[in-house]
Amino acid sequence: MTLLPHSGLGAWAALPFFEQRLPQIEARLESEERPFLPPAPQVFAALERSQPDDVEVVILGQDPYPTPGHAHGFAFSAAADVRPLPRSLANIYKEMQADLGVCPDTADLRFLADQGVLLLNTVLSVPAGDAGGHRLLGWQDLTSQVLQRLSDRPRAYLLWGAQAQKAAAGVDPADNLKLASAHPSPLSARRGFFGSRPFSRTNVWLQANDRNAINWANQRGKL
Template structure:
């Protein structure tokens, strides 16, 4: 698999990736070689403006596309993404037509999981392989270029990014959009309009979150 060249200087690719790659060799893992670094490939460090941190890829074959919270366009919305779209609809009045968030990534939203691989049906199984070092290094590398908006949903994301946001950054923390926690502070947090208001205040182009006006599924 090819490394994302714009990020290839990160220490992770020299110190951690060879061992992780060797452990993956011969396994039937997701999202697979072609999509494992999709988040970094679609959002180069000089274009990153927003960080949305997930945990690991969806463990159902054919669902994960290498972007946190995102699924392939033909996949039914997972429950967390359904809640994200419901909150978006309440916040800005519309949401995307499907669950592929590639259009966010191409606008500078770094959709990075703290673990980039998983086995089918075994969520979190690679969480202790050292992938988390890549997430921290990538975010710190992007920070050199501009202030970032951090969207940290749930304790896992908040712990993973502990100590990284600076005073110049925007930090939005809330409960996770999972059905188990969304009503404990995720709904009503209005992250999408808050990010765009912050970007506009910085004379930056806001994120086109929806691309089309589509009613949110509930």
């Protein structure tokens, strides 16, 4: 029995990471004295919900929210009943409101995954209360393989912050839409995230390439 269930990965299961690297990460997690987040069955939730051929947009996060009850396996997303909103997510909604005139009603972004938005953290676990505490486990190998798998056709990449931009350095801007800006955290959002209009710009690109726009707010009205 594996520590991190991943039977629902579908096509992602063919990535070498799951055979070559994951056992080492599981061994490290088994020796971890602190509880880690998200709960083990949700660690690969973003990949399970968004199969490779369905992905139109990639948003790369850093690592899961370290507050118990927040992280559920999707970058920047949290459980629907989380209040107040995590601070980075609150800034994302502020920018979305400025860009589109609407934003979601809750912290749960899983509706975006159902439209082809892969919400993937570059590190998939975190010790409770210790942001960045698992950044050296080797999760970045999975990110690299996911992005390589998605290089088969043009996609949109929303890269907020240096970590996401470094992870996606190999994504060809000639073939793909790469929107890079500061991270939406309170420490950096005013350094270029606010005013970057990533949501409307992504939709313009998608529609120009004969693809469906994303309903970013899960509401009727502006996309």
